[in-house]
Amino acid sequence: MEFLQDTVVLSRLQFALTAIFHMLWPVLTTGMAIYLVIVEGMWLRTRNPDYYHHARFWAKLYVLNFGIGVASGVPMEFQFGTNWAPFSEAVGDFFGSVLGFEASMAFMLEAGFLGIMLFGWERVPPVIHYLSTIMVAFGANLSTFWIITANSWLQTPSGGEVVDGKFVVSNYFEAIFNPFMAKSVSHMFLATLETSLFVIGGISAWYLLNQRHPQFFTRSLKIVLAAAIAVAPLQIYVGHLSGEQVYHEQPAKLAAMEAQWETIPAGTVAPWSAIALPNVEAERNDFEISVPNALGYILELKPQLSEPVLGLKEWKPEDRPAMVGLIYYSFRIMVAIGFFFAGLMLLSVVQWLRGKLSSEEIGKQRWLLVSWIFAAPLGYIAVEAGWIVRCVGRQPWALYEQIRTVDAASKLPPGNVLVSLTGFAVVYSVLFVTALYFGSRIIRKGPDLDRPLPGQGDRDLTEPATHEPDSRPVEAQ
């Protein structure tokens, strides 16, 4: 257990753990916020109470996720200073200010209107309430924009140079619009949306399969499906563009994603590896199944490569990512899930066109509904896998090809980091299980369709609510 004595390894583990855990919650709240904007808009437009109840029901899951997102987000911001002090000092001028932009433009907006969105139904006019929901969604997505901009800049640093170990920004706009920014932001935006769509769709499918509120949940499934028609194929396309930019900007990462040890010269056809057992010590794959001639089609949509695909051996072992197997399989898992989503969307649309998705008929589509339930957690897996490709594949660099991760870590006693790492592991495990437990209970309980509409309840608008202990038995709903 030598790594227990190595602060850098422990700090990396802690960052990985806290980042992977944190990602689970905002990925849903950012995407679901857009869904909440849609259903509230439909409610205001059509005055169909179903849409109001949708807004209220999904907001329950939303707020459960939001709390954990905030709780796990604060450690992220402070960790840059506590565990990565040399890195923070070196890149603070740009990276730090972007985190400041995120807080001032995105987090504060989201937090400032969240209270009204969740608890303000009876306190503000509908227009103000709707505006608050829009602000929450806008804030969440701005946060995606800034955090991915900051991370993209770590992948493709631009707009300045490292002078005496400190990155000096000469052109802010160039740094913000760094080569990775546009495509990465789009990819992540679509990822949060797609994950949320399939979570909402999967939960709706569960109700439909259990014959509960079929009309109500057919509605959400169809909203989700209509959005997925655009989102699922677009994500595959943007994913392809993201792969292309890795090919051009970070060839060592691409080589790891493909477990490609030898360089493939330009002008040749090359196989695409489907399954491999990378052996980092021997610098080869012990076992491999590949699809002949496919790599050129995947990277450039034509048989011959116009640029060489560099192999891992082009770099010294200390200059290339070490965890080749992890990167290789994470990438394949992400891609497979992306295609599965698109396939499920297509099948569902076909059934929709055949009239099989009416609220009377849909309960009979058992295999389709089961597939939707199966799809619900997949978005999370794809997002985490994508981040692993992106950030493990960036190694050994913290700031790509400029600052090494080993030089970026704070000098701390390993014992301190081991204690905090253990603390995070224990606390986050408890939170994860508890959130699943309470989340599934909210779902089992189902929507409260008897809730009075805003302004029409027995409550006076100006009076605070009376005490309503939430002691209804779960199964009675």
Add this chain to the structure above:
Amino acid sequence: MDLTILDNFLAQVWFAILALFLFLYVMLDGFDLGVGILSLTASSEERRGILMTSLSNVWDANETWLVLMGGALFGAFPLAYSTILNALYIPILTMVFGFIFRAVAFEFREHSESKVFWNSAFGVGSFLAALGQGFSLGAVLEGIHVDKAGHFIGSTWDFLSPQSVVVALTLIQGYVLIGSTYLILKTEGELQKTHYRTAKIATVTTLLGAIAITISTPIFFDYTRERLFDAPWIYIFATIPLLGVLLIWQLWKSIDRQKEVAPFVWTILIFLLTFIGLALVVFPFIIPTQITIYDAAATPTSLVFMLVFIGVLIPIMLFYNIYQYVVFRGKVTSSYYGES
């Protein structure tokens, strides 16, 4: 215009903005954490529910001021951000874990049958967050061991000293005080009476802590001695304790007369006065006697850029935060978080 004067001016502007963010944070999350600590003493489940409901719509925005302060400090004074957080590993992580416990407690408590567990997560989490902040403040005032480049070279236990213990305890008392006066504002009946009592107790304990800090600071820290007792500073620093006594007297009177809004306002003014006093002692250092704001500042380009992107938003942020308080004004009577 001389370029260094402009550069220094930018650093001063950012010092002022950060001070504003930190003050807003200490004031707003101060009552938030104070209510959390007070919840540990609440006599019934319903009371605890009302305490948490009084924060339901604001706790996240209140905490965001710290996130904003952190981000702005990271961008504007990267050296200070990295050195301070590196040195304060233990208190900062204590605070972070405290935040985690209390943030999840709001929702989880509502869904849970065994509320005891999440009640203590909320109360203990609030206490840990306040404790971590108190030790951080104490340690920064005391100074951090750094090398010539400003990098931390001390031990991770440096933060622990008699002085930082006093500062931490006093900050917790201050939070309990502002939390009590917030609850006087937001509750009624028996619950309000309870917090008139806790406000009085906390006024006394905060005052004792403040006296201890005021006396011990010039004795233990040379740098403050020079600042405190040299003209013209001495005139400014002599007025601060006088004003403080006046404010505390007003606070005491307003509690005695069972005023509802005044105790909260007087407490905010006491916080503000303390804050100005501390800022004047520390300035122009950001880590006392080692690193000035000019040493730690980012490049002027960064500071200008941040001023455009963050500075302009300050009035807007203040506006919608105030609006939210206006929407949810009035007494809290429901203990059901989620339907306030």
